[in-house]
Amino acid sequence: MNDDYIPPKVWTWDKGSGGEFASINRPVAGPTHDKPLPVGKHPLQLYSLATPNGQKVTIMLEELLEAGHDAEYDAWLIRIGDGDQFGSGFVEANPNSKIPAMMDHSASPPRRVFESGAILLYLAEKFGAFLPRDPVARTETLNWLFWQMGSAPFVGGGFGHFYAYAPVKIEYAIDRYAMETKRQLDVLNRHLATNRFMAGDDYSIADMAIWPWYGRLTTGGVYNDADVFLDGASYDHVLRWTREIAARPAVKRGIIVNKTSGDPARQLWERHDASDFALRTQDKLSD
């Protein structure tokens, strides 16, 4: 740690730096090895992991199925700690090497969709669901969907990284990102004080995008004790909304797809059929 650091004229890569995520952070893009992606029986093929960005999409797919849409999908596990996102097939699906990525095989040739927000919008338009038709509510849904995309990097890549994962605790960085994360929670709290859901009366892709990132900051279980550090439970309208969404059956299913950590009874490494969830007991899912 050096606070009198003078950057060099031109940055060079020190492969020894980077902390816990050193193995998956690189200054270059592109594939590191040849590996085609597996393809299952359904039109929609998802390649993901149950991070908040991954959960957005599995929640959406389960909500679509719950609502009766023909959104059957195969969810394949991408182990980012093992570098699966740098395989040639994955990079073709998403040149940014981040989960989630989706291929729609109902198109010919199969169509790639990447970035969680783009996937939510693609699915909402494909199935005509969870994106209000009313112009005011539609605009508001997209406002908040884009808000989430531009805001959460300060929570995950900023606060979460410096508070929980970085190899040293840097007060300036923790302060910077804790302040911004609390500001974002307050933005949501004020909005949800007078709105049942992000776009008003109707649950939408804006809620699905925001809930996995911000809901858990009010209820705990993330970044060590970050909910205490941020006083998450004080954002009472966010907490009310978080609990309402957490009780939805599709959300209970969606959050365990491609999950490989935590309670083994809440992990479904791959999902290829609705019956796969029967491997979990309803008792364990509903608590």
Place this chain on the structure above:
Amino acid sequence: MNDDYIPPKVWTWDKGSGGEFASINRPVAGPTHDKPLPVGKHPLQLYSLATPNGQKVTIMLEELLEAGHDAEYDAWLIRIGDGDQFGSGFVEANPNSKIPAMMDHSASPPRRVFESGAILLYLAEKFGAFLPRDPVARTETLNWLFWQMGSAPFVGGGFGHFYAYAPVKIEYAIDRYAMETKRQLDVLNRHLATNRFMAGDDYSIADMAIWPWYGRLTTGGVYNDADVFLDGASYDHVLRWTREIAARPAVKRGIIVNKTSGDPARQLWERHDASDFALRTQDKLSD
């Protein structure tokens, strides 16, 4: 600077911290003072500043006008250093207190649109322009539009902040964000090696979103000497694309709207009419 820092159990706001942006960073949302927004003569009212996020929208509006669409607009200056974004009228337009925000007075009541990506999509759909109708190109445009929204916070809020603006130079943070910024430049460089524009043959809102953030990292003039530090000119396909877009007349106009710094001849604090640009000389604009 303390690298043995132990965070407190619950974070509290030290109003003295925060460096250059201490006055505009807060852990709470909402208005700080009553101030209605001005409203001009055109249907589209933009409240903005010529940061990269602001320039995205003024470029789009000027491109729409250049292409013959009836996208006349008033662009009002929001001085974020003075806290204009915390005025009551601005917060109603964008509860997130960030520029740009837009009100569409052709709707009744006037419709708020916030987040630069949402504004680009709103305008593209309203005018049927710069978002390809072909399903493959449309999906690809939205993939890259969302990519920009989720990626640039690592460039601006991360790299730019720690490299140029933070009160101390923190090697770990500069390394972290320089690496990610270079990775993103390489993602673009590989894509633009085989694509004229982000979504293929057609210039789109994806280019308008990405160019103000990444183009300047290859040509200089941002974050002190960041283009040298990042070896920006080595991303030769990004550089080729940057120059092609920089030469567009609408881009030359769009980037100076709501600009208050740099060459006085390249500043147009407010824009209310196409004739406002005549205040600049064409010679000065075209070099």
